[in-house]
Amino acid sequence: GAVVSQHPSRVICKSGTSVKIECRSLDFQATTMFWYRQFPKQSLMLMATSNEGSKATYEQGVEKDKFLINHASLTLSTLTVTSAHPEDSSFYICSARDARAGNSPLHFGNGTRLTVT
Amino acid sequence: AQRVTQPEKLLSVFKGAPVELKCNYSYSGSPELFWYVQYSRQRLQLLLRHISRESIKGFTADLNKGETSFHLKKPFAQEEDSAMYYCALRTGNTGKLIFGQGTTLQVKP
Numbered sequence: 001g002a003v004v005s006q007h008p009s010r011v012i013c014k015s016g017t018s019v020k021i022e023c024r025s026l027d028f029q030a031t032t033m034f035w036y037r038q039f040p041k042q043s044l045m046l047m048a049t050s051n052e053g054s055k056a057t058y059e060q061g062v063e064k065d066k067f068l069i070n071h072a073s074l075t076l077s078t079l080t081v082t083s084a085h086p087e088d089s090s091f092y093i094c095s096a097r098d099a100r101a102g103n104s105p106l107h108f109g110n111g112t113r114l115t116v117t
Numbered sequence: 118a119q120r121v122t123q124p125e126k127l128l129s130v131f132k133g134a135p136v137e138l139k140c141n142y143s144y145s146g147s148p149e150l151f152w153y154v155q156y157s158r159q160r161l162q163l164l165l166r167h168i169s170r171e172s173i174k175g176f177t178a179d180l181n182k183g184e185t186s187f188h189l190k191k192p193f194a195q196e197e198d199s200a201m202y203y204c205a206l207r208t209g210n211t212g213k214l215i216f217g218q219g220t221t222l223q224v225k226p
C-alpha cells in the first residue's frame with residue numbers, strides 16, 4: 001500500500017534555531033501534500049496545503065513566514081520551522097494523496113515530535 | 118462553516134459489548150466522510166470511508182445526510198479495537214481533511 005515517510009521522527013532544538021521536517025511519498029506521486037499539527041490529546045489541525053511546483057496554501061492563523069513549505073518534487077515536501085520557540089513544540093504530521101488515483105484517501109506519515117528548549 | 122464534531126472524548130466498554138462512536142458534521146456541500154484510527158505508537162490509518170460502504174474489522178458507518186452524522190459502529194468490541202478514532206470530512210477537490218476532536222475507545226477485558 002501507499003507509504004508516506006516522515007523524517008526525523010523526533011527532534012530537539014534550541015530556541016531561535018530552525019528545523020526542517022521532510023515528508024516523502026515512497027511509492028506514489030503526490031501533487032498535493034498536507035501538513036498538520038497535533039497538540040497533546042487534541043485533534044489534528046491543518047496548517048497548510050503543499051502544492052508541487054507552486055506556493056503553499058496556509059490555513060487562517062498559520063504564519064507562512066514561520067512555517068516555510070517547499071514542495072519541489074512529486075515525492076517530497078518539506079516544512080521548516082524558522083526561529084523556533086518553545087510554543088512551537090508539537091507533533092507535526094504530513095499526509096499525501098496519490099495523484100493518479102482521483103478519489104484516493106490520504107496517507108499519513110508517522111509524525112515528527114518537535115521539542116524546542 | 119465546515120466542522121466535524123465528536124462529542125465523546127473517551128468511550129469505555131467491555132469486550133463483546135456494542136460500540137458506537139458518534140460523529141456529526143457541518144458542511145453545505147456534498148460531504149465525503151472518513152474514519153481514521155490511530156493505535157498506540159502507530160501512524161494514523163484509514164479505517165473506512167462512506168463511499169466504499171464496506172465493513173472493516175467489523176466496523177461500519179452510514180452517512181445520514183438528514184442528521185449530518187457518520188457514526189461508527191461495531192456490534193461486538195474486541196480488546197484490540199482500543200485506539201483513538203478520528204472522524205474526518207473532505208470538502209471540495211483539494212483533498213484536505215478536517216478532523217474531529219477524536220474519541221479514545223477503551224475496550225476492557
